[in-house]
Amino acid sequence: MRALLCGVRGSTPAPGVEFAEVGGHTSCVAIPATGGRWLVLDAGTGLQVTVAARNRGSHAAPYGTGSHPYLTVRTPSVDGCELTLPADSWLPLDDRGIPSGPPEPVDGTAFDFRQARVIGSTRLDHALTGLSRGADGRAWAYLAAPGGPRVGLWAGDGYRWLQVFTGDPLGPGMRRKAVAIEPMTCPPNAFVTADDLLVLEPGEKVTHTWGVQAC
Numbered sequence: 001m002r003a004l005l006c007g008v009r010g011s012t013p014a015p016g017v018e019f020a021e022v023g024g025h026t027s028c029v030a031i032p033a034t035g036g037r038w039l040v041l042d043a044g045t046g047l048q049v050t051v052a053a054r055n056r057g058s059h060a061a062p063y064g065t066g067s068h069p070y071l072t073v074r075t076p077s078v079d080g081c082e083l084t085l086p087a088d089s090w091l092p093l094d095d096r097g098i099p100s101g102p103p104e105p106v107d108g109t110a111f112d113f114r115q116a117r118v119i120g121s122t123r124l125d126h127a128l129t130g131l132s133r134g135a136d137g138r139a140w141a142y143l144a145a146p147g148g149p150r151v152g153l154w155a156g157d158g159y160r161w162l163q164v165f166t167g168d169p170l171g172p173g174m175r176r177k178a179v180a181i182e183p184m185t186c187p188p189n190a191f192v193t194a195d196d197l198l199v200l201e202p203g204e205k206v207t208h209t210w211g212v213q214a215c
Contacts, residue, residue, distance in 0.1 A: 002032055046213030053207075055200035062191060063198045065208060066163065066184035071153060073145035077176050078119050078166060084142040085113035087128030087162060091187055099189050103129050116142065119179075124166045127187045131160065141181045142215065149214065155183035156209040160196050163188070183210040 031039045055061045075081055089103035090111040106112040110122050114132075131139035137157050141164075144150035155162065165180035185208060186196040200206060 046211050048209060048211040050207060050209045052205065053200065054205040055202055058202050060202070061200050062194075063200050063206065064184070064186035064190050064196075066161075066182055066186075067210060068180055068182050069153060069212060070167075070178040070180045071143045071151050071212070072178040073143055073149050073151055075145050075148075078143070078179050079121065079176060080146050081119055081179075082116045082142075082144040082146075083113045083119050083179065084116040084140075084144075085111075085128060085162065085164060085181075086132040086139045086141060087111075088114065088130035088132070089128065091127040091129070093126065097125070097188075099127070099187060099193070116144065119166065122166070123168050124164045124179075125168070127161050127163045127184070129161045129187065131155065131162065143179050143181075152213050152215045153181045153183070154211050154213070156211075158185055158206070158208045159183040159210060160185060161187050183208075 033039050049067060051065050051067070053063060053065065055063075072078075073081060088106055090106050090109065091099050091103050092101045094100040106114070106128070111124070111126060111128065133139045138154040139159065139162075140152050140154050141162060142150055142152045161184040163180070163182040163184055165182070167174060167176050167178060167180070169175075185198060187193075189195075190197045198206060
C-alpha cells in the first residue's frame with residue numbers, strides 16, 4: 001500500500017477549498033483509491049480511537065481494554081522533555097513487574113507529574129490512576145519538547161488508568177526516544193485481582209474512546 005503524507009508542517013486546522021490538495025496547515029495521510037481518486041485522512045484536529053466490544057456469548061465475560069500509543073516530539077531523547085500526567089496514585093510492582101499492592105499517592109515520588117516537569121533520568125514503566133478530568137470528561141497527558149512542540153493524549157470516560165513507559169529496556173535505536181502513554185480500563189493483572197475489571201453480560205456492549213492531538 002502506498003501512502004502520501006500531506007500538510008505535515010503543522011497541526012492547526014485550516015479548512016478551505018484552497019487547501020484541499022495539500023491539507024493546508026493540517027496533518028494528513030492520503031491513500032490512493034480506485035479511478036485515480038485519493039482517500040485523505042485529515043488529522044489536523046487530532047486522531048480519535050474508539051474501541052467497542054460486545055459479549056456474543058451466553059455467559060458473563062470479564063473484560064478490559066488498553067491501547068499502546070507512543071508519543072514523540074521528535075527529540076533525540078525524551079530526557080529533556082516535559083511530561084504532564086493527570087494521576088494522583090501509582091501502582092507498586094514486585095521485581096517481576098507484577099502489581100504488589102494497592103495504589104499509593106504519587107506525592108513525593110518520582111511518579112508525580114501532575115505539574116509539567118522535565119523527565120530527566122526518571123525511568124517509567126508503571127500504571128497510574130486517580131485521573132483528574134476536565135469539563136469535557138477527558139483526562140489529558142502531555143509530552144512537550146523544550147521550547148518546541150507539544151502533543152497530548154486524552155482518555156475518555158471509562159479509562160481509569162494510564163500505563164506510562166519510557167522505553168528503557170528497548171534497543172539503542174529506540175530507547176527513551178518516545179513515551180508510551182497507554183489508556184487502560186483496568187490495571188495490569190486485573191484478571192487475577194479483578195481491580196476495575198468490567199463484566200459484560202450476554203449481549204451487553206461497551207465502548208471506550210481515546211485520542212491524540214498536537215497542541
